[in-house]
Amino acid sequence: MKATLGRIVLIFWALSALTATTATAAAPSPTAVTATTTAASDWHVGLNLRTDLGSHPIRLDGGVRLGTWDLVAVADIMAWTDGQMDTDFMAFRRGDSGWATMVGWRWTRISLGDSAQSQQKLLLGVGGDLPDLSASIRASWGMELAAVLVKHGGGLPTESLSFASARHYIDLLNFGMFVRIEFWRGW
């Protein structure tokens, strides 16, 4: 089933890339593409991708851009593969240059068989626009610090982030990088 999912995503990407190539060739100038990216408000849906171990490599990403704010929710479409589910809520504050700062929350749910442990993480990060893939598909890059503030549930004792010694927090602070590729429409 994992292989099937991979093929579906790959086909999605291949179609997107083909569309992007056509659209880029037809675009009258780079300026026109940039202009669509900076529309004041829009909705968007796409993929949140990463190669590090912070969450599943492919998740579904959607939200709204309201002026300088981009509000994003990320749903874990691969949770069924191993019982781990990462759900993100992020707010990006975008600057004129295409760079953005980000604050967010990640709820990680780890299956322990008959129950699950939750890990609540504060996300802090930066992001930046990548060149548009087409008139309606854009991409961005981001880097995050994920701090596990509390682990709870699953019938296990609750653990909170502590800075009493390096041994207390070494596992609980982690960096990650991601790429978002999304279809968008302005309003």
Add this chain to the structure above:
Amino acid sequence: MRPSKNSAMSTTAERICKLLALGMLWSSVVMTGCASESQPALICHNSNCVEPPDPHADDTLDALTASLALELDGRPAVDGIETDIFWSGESKRCIFAHDLETGADGPDAIEAANTIGKWLEGRGTKPATRAAGTFTVFIELKGHVGLSKADKHTPEQRASHASCALDMVARLAAASEASGVPLAVRFTSFDPDLLQALVDEPRWTKKTAKGEVSVALGVILGIPPPLDGQSKPLSAFSADLPIDFALCHPHWLRDGNRVAIRSRGWRLAWWMFSAVAETYDAIDRYEPAYVVTSEGETLARWLAARAQ
């Protein structure tokens, strides 16, 4: 009309961007198929895997006793125990402790072996491990003899430290024989000279040749320099040493080191205190031989769920 230089550069940048994005997507797709169901041996980190993790209690006899008593579904929660031992340059004692700042007055290292030995001898018909057939004791030989990590052993101190570790093995081997529980001992250290001192100890050969217990060496890799100075380059460890595995922190192991470890024929093992998403994914992706954790029950339950 000829395209402008800026336009050409922009097109090139877009192509590069697309290639990078495609590469990342491809990597993501490939990784979706990497999970496996291998079962590592679960080892109690610093003799202290009662939850929530409390590093202040690491390598204490109370925590060791409580950790050995951890059970899940009528079996021990772990497959083995890690103990840390120091040679104190000041007191000339072999100490069971995690560090000399708080543990300089700690019990003699043999007390940890006695506690584990008595537990093994008291098992009777009850299982001694979570899933493995062999109970494994990790003995980490700490690489400094004073408060500073720069206080390194003299040759005499190294020999005494190694002798102390093999005294522990003798006690554990006696318990294994009395209880009928198969035993494996894994000596680990950041310091290649300490591993060499173990092999140079006359009793090392005797232990392996007689097959009383399975003994082997493990290299520890921690937080890399300059954040922490204990980890040594892999090249510092002689190819002549019978090294079986490298015990690494999964969040800090670089890919280059991971490949080099495999190239040397060593197995991977993970150490951690508190498991997070990255930890679980690293177990799935790299299939370590051992997982050394401060959360005995959590990891045991996760491994059991993963195996179903």
